[in-house]
Amino acid sequence: MEAKQYISVIKRRLWVIILFVLISCLTTAFISKYVIKPVYQASAELIVNKASQYAGSEQLNFDSIRTNIQLIETYKQILKSRAVMDEVIKKHPNLNLTVKELNEEVNVSSIKETQVMTISMRDKDYEHAAAVVNAVADMFRSKILTIMNVDNVTILNEAQEQFVDPIPVSPNLKRNLLGSLMISLLIAVGMVIMIEFLDDTIKSEEDITSYLGIVTLGSVSEVKRRDMNKQETPASKQVKGGEASYAAAKS
Incomplete structure (x- = not known):
């Protein structure tokens, strides 16, 4: 074609x-x-710096910021580790989640070239997602001190657990x-x-020439009954009328 x-x-x-x-x-x-049931997302933002005992004796320069940025990947792995997740489940049994489910549902990301980490979770219940995110953020802030001697963790934005009209992401x-x-x-x-x-049916003269290789001499178009009625002459109508009256008289 x-x-x-x-x-x-x-x-x-x-x-x-x-x-x-x-x-x-x-x-x-x-x-x-x-x-489809709507799915909501709750998130909290953290910023992690070096231990405060060093921050006071060291000027804030490019190298120190660079070091903190490079440690973000380490912090993300620690946050998803059992050392943090197990404690979240033990402290908050009301979340009704296992460690495996918590690891699968909680997502940790970071903005490129920054020290900001974002903890997020999607759930059909926004308040439940917010409670989980805040619990993980609080537990990470308390556990990172003993794991890496970092006590300068700031929660920039907590997830609002009482949200009036959350907007679904899906x-x-x-x-x-x-x-x-x-x-x-x-x-x-x-x-x-x-x-x-x-559809291999023949519909037009071009199809005949194309498929059969012969030339058509003429064609008969389809005539509908209503078209025939419109083309009837007055004389034919009179003949029909006479026939009808004759048949009525004879009976």
Whole structure:
């Protein structure tokens, strides 16, 4: 098929494409809004420096900041270790999590070239996620002193446990609709082109010439009954009327 033929097929079956895309987007919107349960994210930010006993005797310079930044990866591994997570579970049994679940659900990240660490967690219950994040942050601040002799940990932002109207991070309605629009459009276009490609029936004079290699001398178009009624002459209507009256008189 040439490009013109593809365009012609799409134009001829455009209503099918529009209908398919519309149904797909409406279904996606319904599922995102009423079926999928929203997921919320709570996060807390920490900043970790060298031990305070050294901070007082050392000027803040590029090298010390660089050293603290390089230690961030170490701090992240310590935060996810059993030395911290076990203590969180023991101190907060009301969280109803195992150490494995806590490790899987809590995420630790850092902003590049900074000393700031972010502890985050996603959950269907925002208050539960906030409680877990704050518990992990507090336990890390208390345990890092004995592990690495660091007592200069500051919690920049705690997760707000009493949030009036938290905004879910998932599902993202706009992103889901956009994805549904693009995917359904590709499927619909591919479907109508495939149907046209598999359809080997002859529909026009060009098809006869293309498939059979012969030239058509003429064609008979389809005539519908309503078109025949419109083309009836007054004389034919009078004859029909006379026949009807004759039949009535004879009976």
